[in-house]
Amino acid sequence: MENRIDFLIVLDPDVSNRILMCLEDLFDLVRVSAVSRSWRHHVIANGLCKQLCLRLFPQLSKVDRVIELTSSTKEPTEVGSSNFMEWENLKQEHRAYAFLTRGFTSFAxxxxxxxxxxxxxxxxxxxxxxxxxxxxxxxxxxxxxxxxxxxxxxxxxxxxxxxxxxxxxxxxxxxxxxxxxxxxxxxxxxxxxxxxxxxxxxxxxxxxxxxxxxxxxxxxxxxxxxxxxxxxxxxxxxxxxxxxxxxxxxxxxxxxxxxxxxxxxxxxxxxxxxxxxxxxxxxxxxLSPAFSVDIHEPSKKLTLKVLSYNQPSLLEVPxxxxxxxxxxxxxxxxxxxxxxxxxxxxxxxxxxxxxxxxxxxxx
Structure with a gap:
């Protein structure tokens, strides 16, 4: 136990990303992000949940903006440094793409x-x-x-x-x-x-x-x-x-x-x-009522809107x-x-x- 090595620290970040992107199950990637704060930071900073989602559903590559409109999410604010805002946007994308992938595989x-x-x-x-x-x-x-x-x-x-x-x-x-x-x-x-x-x-x-x-x-x-x-x-x-x-x-x-x-x-x-x-x-x-999209013409770009992070129960699914x-x-x-x-x-x-x-x- 004294000779444990954290490969995320020892290896080059690109090599670490290649290793983690061999995971094809969202839940494995979520478990990785729960190992430690540094591992969670690595998963979020490199957008690994987003990469997994786009690998499974390449049509979503046209999404250029993610907006959270859930009742539990604070209103967006411009207060703070640019680094802080960038980190908040990365966390938002991490939550959105992780739940999006989960919805495609587990909703009724x-x-x-x-x-x-x-x-x-x-x-x-x-x-x-x-x-x-x-x-x-x-x-x-x-x-x-x-x-x-x-x-x-x-x-x-x-x-x-x-x-x-x-x-x-x-x-x-x-x-x-x-x-x-x-x-x-x-x-x-x-x-x-x-x-x-x-x-x-x-x-x-x-x-x-x-x-x-x-x-x-x-x-x-x-x-x-x-x-x-x-x-x-x-x-x-x-x-x-x-x-x-x-x-x-x-x-x-x-x-x-x-x-x-x-x-x-x-x-x-x-x-x-x-x-x-x-x-x-x-x-x-x-994926309704959890997600909706706005399609912008003529660019075909998409805005992904997160309306809820609650998975519909069987009783709630029409x-x-x-x-x-x-x-x-x-x-x-x-x-x-x-x-x-x-x-x-x-x-x-x-x-x-x-x-x-x-x-x-x-x-």
Whole structure:
């Protein structure tokens, strides 16, 4: 014990950093910083937690500023020497990147869709709107529940469904999609796509017009996409189909688009090709409400905001059921209003009197 040697003191700092950066587990790095004051100082001064986080998630290399807005954090102050302020900033980055890495590896895996934004087309809006894809059931009372595209004579025409995720920073693992099987049409056709592809990104900032008014682009131009996946073939089967990304992808900005590529099913009634989807799930980890980001244009630089250092418990993590329930209630009320006004589209399901009395279709 008398011959103990502290290699952080004996070795060159660059060599010490190379040794410590061989650690791939955040908790090992945290244990290192707890060995002694000098070791903690070394970890913070060299930004080792930040380096580990950027190695795991290189998209965060665009972060040029970290701001703590937690209730337990003192208001920033400019009082003190420049060395003191620099050290305080390094400690802030150390806390932020350590907790950020922990969040990406230990926050609950859940369904991430917060709301449906838009569909590239809808056959009968709102009865066949994108909001229906938030509900896992293909029926809502007596009504079928699904999104339908407009019909096309060309089966190569693709469609898109765009969703807002429940946080600015989300780590996406997989997407699950269920095509719709028309149980009210002869032959029970399934209106799947030939393939799917996924894009992630963020909203464009509003642009001021010549009169100083905010001008928004069209629906297809409101987003900046920072990631596009490979194509995944979709089966023409009535089941929740799993599309797992080769490795988790960090979505910065909280917007995800499902591209439905090609059509396979022609509707007998009009001879046109349609794509119809019952349900969409986006599965991964959200760092909300602990973190948010500001994206600065045109530099693409990011400001990382720390809102809390508390890990959400399972009871605090929203599972999306309440959002789906509210969406469904709004949709049902909207349908009731449209029926009373006499301007609702009600497809002919072809149910006989005996089928109408079946308990399966009772509200």
């Amino acid at each position: 895996v859940k369904q991430l869709i917060a709301e449906a934004i838009s569909a590239s087309s809808t056959d009968n809006y709102p009865e066949e709107g994108i909001d229906n894809t938030l509900d896992p059931s293909d029926r809502a009372g007596r009504m079928a529940s699904y999104w339908s595209s407009k019909g096309q004579s060309n089966p190569a025409v693709h469609e898109t469904l765009t969703y807002k995720l429940d946080g600015d920073l989300c780590l996406i693992y997989e997407i699950n999609i269920q095509p719709f099987q028309a149980f009210f049409q002869w032959g029970l056709p399934i209106y799947s796509a030939k393939a799917v592809r996924f894009r992630m990104g963020h909203l464009k900032p509003p642009v001021d017009g010549p009169m100083g008014e905010s001008v928004q682009d069209g629906a297809d131009n409101r987003f900046i996409w920072t990631y596009t996946s490979e194509e995944f073939p979709m089966a023409q089967e009535n089941r929740l189909q799993n599309f797992k990304l080769p490795q988790p992808v960090l979505c910065i900005g909280g917007i995800m688009q499902v591209e439905l590529l090609g059509r396979v099913q022609r509707q007998e009634m009009d001879g046109l090709f349609y794509i119809c989807i019952t349900h969409v799930q986006i599965v991964g980890r959200s 599972c999306g059921n309440s959002s789906v329930y509210l969406q469904r209630r709004v949709r049902d009320l909207r349908q009731i209003v449209n029926i009373l006004r006499g301007n609702v589209y009600v497809p002919d399901y072809g149910w006989g009197e005996e089928e109408e009395s079946d308990d399966e279709f009772v509200l």
